[in-house]
Amino acid sequence: MFKVNDYVMYGSMGVCKVIGISKEKYIDGEEIECYVLQTIYKNTMTIKTPVNNPKVLMREVMTKDDVLSLMDIMAKTETVWIEDDRQRSANFKAALKTGKSEDCMLIIKAMYQKKENATGSKKLRKMDEDILKAAEKQLYEEFAIALDIQPEEVVPYILNRIS
The missing domain is CATH 2.40.10 (Thrombin, subunit H)
Known part of the structure; x- marks a missing residue:
């Protein structure tokens, strides 16, 4: 309780x-x-x-130690991009509904890798962008509380930690 x-x-x-x-x-x-x-x-x-x-x-909400441990694990974790739009959307939405930070982090990592590997003017689809925003909101808010920082400071914190 x-x-x-x-x-x-x-x-x-x-x-x-x-x-x-x-x-x-x-x-x-x-x-x-x-x-x-x-x-x-x-x-x-x-x-x-x-x-x-x-x-x-x-x-x-996760503790600071939990967050730092998750960052370290996720830095080494491989992601898989599902090419089929419907299947990818269904999988990512199901992952979001679990409420697990690990799932949100995997979604974010997969999306960022896809963006990074996109050629030319290819962007993420609208549905992918929406799922990414939802995953970021959920994860960054939780990390912010655990790390005692603002949500907008989470990405720089993660980048600094994993680089």
Whole structure:
């Protein structure tokens, strides 16, 4: 169970802070214990979600040591580019839904390698760009909290670490 002031990854919303735990009455009169979450970056909003909600992915934010270890592992990890657009999109979207930082990092690495290896005026497809933005948002927000930096400082931090 999370405590007040814990940082959590909450579904596709990204990093949230637990600002309270409350009892909420539902239509059927049942009282359910809920986390009161506040998004951290952009569009600050408050979210209430049942403590025991198996449908929503909610986990602890990685520690600094976890982040540094993941960076080191990912620097040595090979990625595979799936040529079929539909299959690639489905695989990347499924990876995003896991909420795992490792999956986001693999998506980002694969996309950057594809961009780097593109010839001429070839760019990533719009669907790839959208998936890349979602993966970057999710990963950079979590890394920023763990490393005590701003999300826009994450890429330079990673580049400095792996070079």
